[in-house]
Amino acid sequence: MNGQDENIIEIRGIEKSFPGVKALKGVSFGVKRGTVHCIVGENGAGKSTFIKILTGAQPATRGEIKLGGKPFSPHHVSDAIHQGISCLYQELNIVDELTVEENISLGQEKHKFLFPQKADNLEKAGAILADFDSTVSLGDRVGSLSVAQKQIVEITRALVAECSVLVMDEPTAALSLGETTKIMQVIERLREAGMTIIFISHKLSEIFEIGDTVTVLRDGEMVGTQSLEGMSQPDLVRMMLGKVVAEEYIPSTGARDQAVLEARGVSTRKLKDVNFDLMKGEILGFYGLLGAGKTEVAEVLFGHEYRGEIKRDGRVLRFRTERDALRAGFALVPEERREEGIFGLLSVMRNIPLMNLKTVMRRGLVSGKAERDLADKYIDLLQIATSGRNHPVALLSGGNQQKVVIAKCLNRDADIILMDEPTRGVDIGAKQEIHNIIRDLANKGKSVIVFSSELQEITGLCDRMVLMYDGMVRETLRNGDELSTDYILEVVAGKEA
């Protein structure tokens, strides 16, 4: 074959703006024919936006893409498919009610007066399918297949459509270990057959296992495109996270010698034997890359099922619902502020008491005066910048919305406060203010757990930090002068402690 080294895709200065945000700020790189090209980046790096542009789901604002030397600007997903780029999205895009065969031909059927004709590529589809997984046959109803098998059906559909580039967006996210191996083998064989694969995953071990080249995105910008050969996992993580500027760490003032929470051998589908202690008056940070298991720890502490033992002040806890967790003195500042934190259409005054309405009830009725007093107290305490207590929360800035959520939790008077990404989407000034609020809480004897994907936040704020990798606690560090961000990066990138 000539042109082994030729770039099948050439991307030049791709930009994408949404109202108020620039999701991609000029991305340029080339994809070599017949390679597995990985794209990595943390949340908000612009991976999904890039995929959408490449597969025709969204147009680019600026820049150009060349496919096989020809300009390529798909207006619709089917445009991209016809020109040879197929995509496996994170969510399966397959119809459970139809058979494998019907799914493969869906939308592309040959028909006479709307009655489908026997497809002429059926044999080909059957052969491809049998090659990957002999237990799946064309007549099976897709709903009866496993997730990996459904992905194989999707891959088969792409191959039948004669794609030359297959984009896979986190194909292994929902797979078990055995199934992941199977999909990796499929990818390996596709590469051997000359297919170009663009592979997106946050599991770095997979990137190193399967990838030839990697492009790193960060905050919508391209950090670099490099061969994975000779690259180490910490190198890659450093590229993904960028320079970490250490923030001045001020320890909490409490004694922090009395454990209020002890987790022993906590396991779920994702977590493996997680152990940690939380002291009174302490800020404990959970740090790890996307998918390391931070969110799952927060979920377990807020009522999700787990195996193992969690003790609160020496008593074993068993939560069945979020209500149980609240009653046990936990409060959660959730990651998805808009979806789970605020009541956007309600005013600041109405939001604050919602986790503990008793604080505004007088003789069985909600008292307007109590509500106003409570709102004024927290607006003053947390310096919430609002034009008034009647201002709808949806109209506040991200930082002030977050303060309202925190006020809601404080009014609950919980002893253990869980904060999932407390400063995501918050501007720099408000970030510092929120950090001060968290520090204040700890100094007043509350215990705070911060889950963050920002290393700077963890090292600047937390008294101790739990480093996670692949569902496991790799190491627990005490914050202080000898802390090395390089070392932390190596641990969360998977280096054995």
Next chain:
Amino acid sequence: MGPKSNPMSLVKNQNFVLLLIFVALNVYFATTTQSYFQLGNYFNMLTQNAALLLTAAAATLLMKTGNFDLSTTANLAFSGVLYALLASWGLPLTLAAVITLCAGICFGAINGLLVTRYDISPFIATLGMMCIGGGAALLICGGQSVRTGLPDNFSSLMQTDIFGLPTPIVISFVGITVFWVAANYSLIGKYAMAIGSNKNAAALAGINVDRVVMGLFVLVAIMASLAGIMTASRIGSGDPRVAEFFFMDVIVAIMLGGTPLTGGRGTVIGTVIAAMIVIVIGNGLNMLGILVFWQTVIKGVILIMAVTINEKFTFSRLSEKMSAPGFSQ
């Protein structure tokens, strides 16, 4: 790889269960009343409900996409009144019917446009059209049913026979067959199923989701309009208040027949058997001399039961899926 030859699967087959209920009801009414089990009564039932069967069969395709139409009653009333009005002005019946059907299509076109182009939920869009259409029906006839000046052959559509079968029965039978074939063997049925099951996947597969949904809204509107013409000729006048519960009957039949509001599955045959169950209950209760108002109560109970059973069915299938390999560790 499903348990294809399992004898339990026959019991799990919703259509088979519905058929059993249908037979049981027939046996019950045949033994408890004298005039029920007679060919004439069956012809009577089918003639009266031909419009319902036809519309419900077509609306099953729409519901499979996860959409539904509440404005069928309004369309039926409006079309019936308009047809009678045009006939009373001396227009030939065929021309009157064609004009009426064209007007009826507007209901579907507006519903479809609101749902696909403006992203309004089918509940709001078709509820709005239900009020607009119902009001329009009353307006064009001044609130009085159109019964004077009608030609002598006004009711002949419903009173003639084809090969010994009453015409309306033949019409509904042909219609049901067409929709059954469309649902099971044509791309329309497949696309409707795909849209209801996973709209995103359907769109990404290159199916023009909006066009399919729009087309099905129009199809249902044509059938509801035809139902209006058939009803007007059956009762021999254009009555704006006729068949108040028509849309309800259509939806009860579809849901009892195994199509959930969210779509994704369901069969035309299921709808037809379910519609027959509702029809037979109505007729049988009449024969037993039970007050007609009870029928409305019973329809409500059937609707709630049907939805509950459907939800359970979906849920058990979902948990089946969760325990399938790939979901567990």
